[in-house]
Amino acid sequence: MTPENPYAISITNLSHNYKNHAALKNVSFNVSRRSIHGFVGPNGAGKTTTLKIVATLVKPSKGQVTVLGHDFNKDLGKIRSKIGFMPDHFSMYRQMSVYEYLDFFGAAYGLVAKTRADVIRDVLVLTDMEGRKNDLIKGLSRGMEQRVSLARVLVHDPEVLILDEPASGLDPRARIELMEILSELRSLGKTIFISSHILSELATLCDGVTILDRGEVRYSGDMRGLLTHDTVLKAYRLELEEPCPPLALAFKQDSSFSHVEVSEDGLIYRLQYDPSAVGTSRILEKVLESAAKVKELREDLKHLNQAFMDLTQPGVRA
Numbered sequence: 001m002t003p004e005n006p007y008a009i010s011i012t013n014l015s016h017n018y019k020n021h022a023a024l025k026n027v028s029f030n031v032s033r034r035s036i037h038g039f040v041g042p043n044g045a046g047k048t049t050t051l052k053i054v055a056t057l058v059k060p061s062k063g064q065v066t067v068l069g070h071d072f073n074k075d076l077g078k079i080r081s082k083i084g085f086m087p088d089h090f091s092m093y094r095q096m097s098v099y100e101y102l103d104f105f106g107a108a109y110g111l112v113a114k115t116r117a118d119v120i121r122d123v124l125v126l127t128d129m130e131g132r133k134n135d136l137i138k139g140l141s142r143g144m145e146q147r148v149s150l151a152r153v154l155v156h157d158p159e160v161l162i163l164d165e166p167a168s169g170l171d172p173r174a175r176i177e178l179m180e181i182l183s184e185l186r187s188l189g190k191t192i193f194i195s196s197h198i199l200s201e202l203a204t205l206c207d208g209v210t211i212l213d214r215g216e217v218r219y220s221g222d223m224r225g226l227l228t229h230d231t232v233l234k235a236y237r238l239e240l241e242e243p244c245p246p247l248a249l250a251f252k253q254d255s256s257f258s259h260v261e262v263s264e265d266g267l268i269y270r271l272q273y274d275p276s277a278v279g280t281s282r283i284l285e286k287v288l289e290s291a292a293k294v295k296e297l298r299e300d301l302k303h304l305n306q307a308f309m310d311l312t313q314p315g316v317r318a
Contacts, residue, residue: 008191014063029220038202041212055085084153094138143174244292
């Protein structure tokens with residue numbers, strides 16, 4: 001038996017041009033099956049172009065794309081049957097009720113009436129919208145509309161979900177609830193390829209991440225790999241048993257540390273440094289010199305924002 005391809009999406013040397021502008025430049029990365037893979041980058045980085053190509057809405061200038069082993073250039077129909085695409089800006093038939101809207105798309109996908117009814121019931125439960133099925137879409141909040149749009153994407157039971165900024169415009173509670181739904185979908189075996197600017201949520205939600213900047217991949221791999229990547233500043237969390245002002249002063253005066261944070265009570269330090277120039281031994285040297293009493297020293301991975309800033313460039317974008 002041939003082993004299953006481990007990747008839901010494989011992109012190789014993908015390039016795309018808009019007139020004289022190169023939106024993508026030899027982009028290559030993979031998205032593992034049954035994972036949530038974050039796709040991040042500044043505005044104008046080429047994220048939406050990539051998502052539209054994977055969703056078969058745009059034909060690339062060159063390169064290869066495969067989805068679940070199906071080649072973009074040969075198996076377009078098979079790819080479309082296995083993906084669900086939720087764009088950043090989507091139009092909805094606002095005079096329809098939630099149920100009518102989902103029933104319409106179920107029919108468009110060729111589902112017979114009995115099957116549609118069962119599927120719609122299931123997706124309404126999954127998106128926690130069963131109590132709103134008779135409500136008109138025009139009366140829903142932005143968060144509820146996002147749920148209906150996600151339910152629409154799920155009607156034909158796709159294996160791969162391609163989501164472009166699904167949390168855009170949502171309040172904190174609605175974002176948290178959406179992320180819980182995405183986690184549930186992953187547990188059901190779905191692969192989720194998600195573009196988002198909300199980095200803190202991606203850090204806890206995603207298994208893998210790809211950072212795109214100016215049409216080029218700056219990093220692609222697992223989340224922990226990003227947060228320990230050599231081009232990213234490392235961060236350590238140091239907790240003391242009692243305050244030690246000389247230690248705080250020693251860290252702040254040492255230019256080897258790019259950023260030093262000390263809690264108000266003087267017990268917790270967050271230290272950032274370039275791993276190519278400094279090692280953890282420098283932290284231990286300072287601790288020993290000041291005779292500080294250490295309670296805990298561990299690597300701090302809660303700095304996806306900093307990783308993003310380290311790997312992308314400032315400046316005006318197309």
